[in-house]
Amino acid sequence: MSRETDEEMESQSKRAQEATPGGVEEPGGRWQERARTQYREWTSPVRAGLRHSREWFDKLPPPARWALTAALIAAAAVVPFVLNHALGITAPYWMSIVTKMGTAALLALGLNVVVGFAGLLDLGYVAFFAVGAYTFAILTGASRYNIAVFNQVPGAAALKPEWHMYMWLFFFAAIAVTMASGVVLGAPTLRLRGDYLAIVTLGFGEIVRITANNLTSITNGALGINQIPNPHINVGSFHYDFGLNNAPYYWLLLGFIVIWIFLLRRVDSSRIGRAWAAIREDEVAAAAMGVPTVRMKLLAFAMGAAVASVGGVVYASQISYINPDSFQLFSSDFGSVIILAMVVLGGMGGFAGPIVGASLIIFLPERFRALGDSRFLVFGLVIIIVMILRPQGLIPSRRRARELGGGETRDASVYEVQEHAR
Amino acid sequence: MATAERRGPNRETLNSALKWGVPLAGLAALLTIGISNNTCPSEGSIWLRYTIFGLRSGAIYAMIALGYTMVYGVLQLLNFAHSEIFMIGTFAGLYTIKSLFRVGPNAHLGPAFLVVVLAVAILFGALASGITAVVMERVAYRPLRKRGVSRLAYLITAIGVSLTLSNLFLLLDGKKHLGIPVAWPAIGGPAGVSYPPTIQHTPVFSVAGVPVDRPTFLVIAVAVAMLFVLDRFVHRTRTGQGIRAVAEDPETASLMGVNVDRIIVITFLVGGLMAGVAGVLYGVFFGQAQFNIGFVPGIKAFTAAVLGGIGNIRGAMLGGLLLGLIENYGVACIGAQWQEVFAFLVLVGVLMFRPSGLLGERVGG
Numbered sequence: 001m002s003r004e005t006d007e008e009m010e011s012q013s014k015r016a017q018e019a020t021p022g023g024v025e026e027p028g029g030r031w032q033e034r035a036r037t038q039y040r041e042w043t044s045p046v047r048a049g050l051r052h053s054r055e056w057f058d059k060l061p062p063p064a065r066w067a068l069t070a071a072l073i074a075a076a077a078v079v080p081f082v083l084n085h086a087l088g089i090t091a092p093y094w095m096s097i098v099t100k101m102g103t104a105a106l107l108a109l110g111l112n113v114v115v116g117f118a119g120l121l122d123l124g125y126v127a128f129f130a131v132g133a134y135t136f137a138i139l140t141g142a143s144r145y146n147i148a149v150f151n152q153v154p155g156a157a158a159l160k161p162e163w164h165m166y167m168w169l170f171f172f173a174a175i176a177v178t179m180a181s182g183v184v185l186g187a188p189t190l191r192l193r194g195d196y197l198a199i200v201t202l203g204f205g206e207i208v209r210i211t212a213n214n215l216t217s218i219t220n221g222a223l224g225i226n227q228i229p230n231p232h233i234n235v236g237s238f239h240y241d242f243g244l245n246n247a248p249y250y251w252l253l254l255g256f257i258v259i260w261i262f263l264l265r266r267v268d269s270s271r272i273g274r275a276w277a278a279i280r281e282d283e284v285a286a287a288a289m290g291v292p293t294v295r296m297k298l299l300a301f302a303m304g305a306a307v308a309s310v311g312g313v314v315y316a317s318q319i320s321y322i323n324p325d326s327f328q329l330f331s332s333d334f335g336s337v338i339i340l341a342m343v344v345l346g347g348m349g350g351f352a353g354p355i356v357g358a359s360l361i362i363f364l365p366e367r368f369r370a371l372g373d374s375r376f377l378v379f380g381l382v383i384i385i386v387m388i389l390r391p392q393g394l395i396p397s398r399r400r401a402r403e404l405g406g407g408e409t410r411d412a413s414v415y416e417v418q419e420h421a422r
Numbered sequence: 423m424a425t426a427e428r429r430g431p432n433r434e435t436l437n438s439a440l441k442w443g444v445p446l447a448g449l450a451a452l453l454t455i456g457i458s459n460n461t462c463p464s465e466g467s468i469w470l471r472y473t474i475f476g477l478r479s480g481a482i483y484a485m486i487a488l489g490y491t492m493v494y495g496v497l498q499l500l501n502f503a504h505s506e507i508f509m510i511g512t513f514a515g516l517y518t519i520k521s522l523f524r525v526g527p528n529a530h531l532g533p534a535f536l537v538v539v540l541a542v543a544i545l546f547g548a549l550a551s552g553i554t555a556v557v558m559e560r561v562a563y564r565p566l567r568k569r570g571v572s573r574l575a576y577l578i579t580a581i582g583v584s585l586t587l588s589n590l591f592l593l594l595d596g597k598k599h600l601g602i603p604v605a606w607p608a609i610g611g612p613a614g615v616s617y618p619p620t621i622q623h624t625p626v627f628s629v630a631g632v633p634v635d636r637p638t639f640l641v642i643a644v645a646v647a648m649l650f651v652l653d654r655f656v657h658r659t660r661t662g663q664g665i666r667a668v669a670e671d672p673e674t675a676s677l678m679g680v681n682v683d684r685i686i687v688i689t690f691l692v693g694g695l696m697a698g699v700a701g702v703l704y705g706v707f708f709g710q711a712q713f714n715i716g717f718v719p720g721i722k723a724f725t726a727a728v729l730g731g732i733g734n735i736r737g738a739m740l741g742g743l744l745l746g747l748i749e750n751y752g753v754a755c756i757g758a759q760w761q762e763v764f765a766f767l768v769l770v771g772v773l774m775f776r777p778s779g780l781l782g783e784r785v786g787g
Binding site for chain 1: 500561562565566569572574575577578579581582583584585586587589590592593717721724725728759760762763765766767769770773774777
């Protein structure tokens with residue numbers, strides 16, 4: 001193996017010795033250390049390869065880096081065609097999964113701002129997704145149509161919403177509403193320490209779902225809203241109907257992901273990104289150094305909410321049907337906890353990590369669909385095992401690894417926010 | 423909020439407007455809904471009835487909340503899987519009742535037998551939950567603790583454990599509800615067979631004309647007894663002292679000769695036992711169990727723990743009872759469909775006005 005891997009192995013065993021003074025070791029630690037060593041041996045080529053390709057990429061001149069990135073995006077964009085060619089009859093099925101991965105990746109990247117960058121534990125992220133989706137459904141008039149049909153209002157059929165070009169503006173409306181809801185939730189709660197924030201956001205997620213269930217006159221309650229129009233593009237002589245295919249939504253999501261990563265890279269390496277890093281590492285110190293902590297946390301919250309609302313709008317316009325049960329905490333696809341698991345599995349604070357995590361977490365239950373109901377059992381076990389073997393996530397962010405002080409901390413705690421609070 | 427921020431007066435005003443305005447507006451909205459529905463009962467006896475309901479659900483929340491608060495006290499871990507520990511208690515209790523109830527011809531069952539069945543069910547439920555909690559600590563949390571990983575990694579592991587356990591029971595029991603035998607007197611029993619009315623929904627006694635039925639009495643009595651025993655345990659025994667010491671400062675405690683690992687195991691065990699008892703009581707009361715039964719009581723119990731002051735054992739008891747009362751008064755005034763919302767509103771309110779909880783955020787107190 002490479003020189004670095006050996007070094008890492010060495011430091012690993014050294015640390016293992018340090019952790020067990022006098023050679024006495026708890027039984028709970030021994031099998032686990034052995035499993036980790038074994039895991040490191042098995043995966044060292046992969047990890048070395050990953051690190052080398054990263055270093056190689058970093059050393060490239062900027063134009064080459066841009067070209068490579070563009071090639072990567074192009075490769076992602078042609079996935080629908082490749083799937084169509086390669087899979088034939090099962091292509092639509094896999095395409096729907098790939099689209100789901102896109103939504104999940106967008107959400108994971110959004111939550112990553114909150115959890116990975118600012119170090120705030122948000123367990124109610126799906127609420128913003130729901131607010132986005134519902135705002136869109138209400139603005140397009142689908143909600144009104146559904147309620148009229150349900151109440152058998154005469155002429156209800158005429159209310160059936162059709163897509164118009166101005167409806168693209170509803171994307172922005174949904175973003176604005178959701179960001180506002182993020183600020184409203186965040187303003188009172190972001191002063192709290194991490195664990196409380198977690199439970200308050202969890203509560204917020206539930207409140208949004210229950211409210212959507214109970215406010216029958218606005219959201220049509222548990223019946224949900226259907227006939228949400230699919231987007232069209234009508235510019236001059238150019239017409240494109242998004243319809244029921246998955247591919248256009250996939251491209252839309254891909255576009256949003258690319259825009260988001262581009263924006264976020266800039267924000268992250270700006271003053272704001274440094275403020276987030278400071279808050280994440282030590283909030284009291286950051287506040288003492290003049291970082292406006294509450295404002296910065298609110299900003300992270302609102303940005304995360306904005307991304308979630310985009311995901312929600314695309315989801316609503318693609319599926320054409322939403323109901324409160326689409327937004328449960330543990331719901332199989334986009335529940336808050338599931339999205340958080342994506343971010344953590346993939347690795348917080350980076351860009352590749354959440355995407356990989358989202359893809360895996362959508363893919364694994366699908367792959368194990370043959371296992372029927374037990375696939376979530378497998379999923380839970382996988383989470384535990386990954387946390388034991390590689391708690392920093394599959395692709396941890398380089399910046400965070402560096403911030404925490406060199407190679408040694410590659411495995412060290414990356415979430416020490418507010419440890420001092422006690 | 424003494425944060426050293428540079429804020430202009432305008433921003434200050436805006437911030438405090440947001441900080442106070444949002445919850446007040448929420449409260450006002452709720453009150454408006456309540457008044458416009460005008461469902462607030464005017465009779466005192468109805469309020470009393472809701473008080474009894476509140477104490478009943480509050481007793482269960484309090485018992486679950488203890489597990490959260492104790493584990494949080496010693497590990498600063500939000501043990502997400504605690505609701506699953508509760509769920510396992512419900513299942514174990516109901517399985518026990520199911521299997522014991524098959525024994526012997528029903529006609530000869532006396533009240534004493536039912537009491538024994540209940541006691542055995544509570545014992546088995548508590549043991550099942552306690553053992554699961556200990557195994558969970560051993561398998562999932564200890565490896566992480568040994569390496570001193572991040573708190574987020576802990577939390578994700580807890581979520582993984584929660585998923586694993588609940589889906590395990592989904593597999594064992596399917597999506598159907600595990601019901602207790604139809605003959606179980608709590609549901610009345612088939613006509614023509616006379617069962618000893620040990621826990622039928624018949625009143626034991628009445629308070630100012632409001633009857634307290636047997637299951638309610640059972641839940642409250644057992645809960646109060648368990649809470650009392652736990653309080654004595656934490657305050658009067660050496661092990662309890664150890665728990666308080668570890669919660670206060672693990673390092674110093676270990677220097678003073680406290681075996682921290684052992685204390686942590688005991689904390690999980692005790693929390694699991696309490697959750698198991700709560701689970702059996704919940705199961706006996708509602709007569710069914712399902713793989714996801716733990717989620718809502720779990721979240722509310724955590725709210726109760728925060729309400730009382732996280733890490734504070736007496737706070738968890740008080741918080742649980744208060745939360746049960748608030749929730750039921752809310753249901754009485756505003757409507758049962760908003761029941762789940764009250765707990766969270768209370769939580770947000772407490773965190774805004776008194777973030778350290780009612781009794782303060784200390785440990786072992």
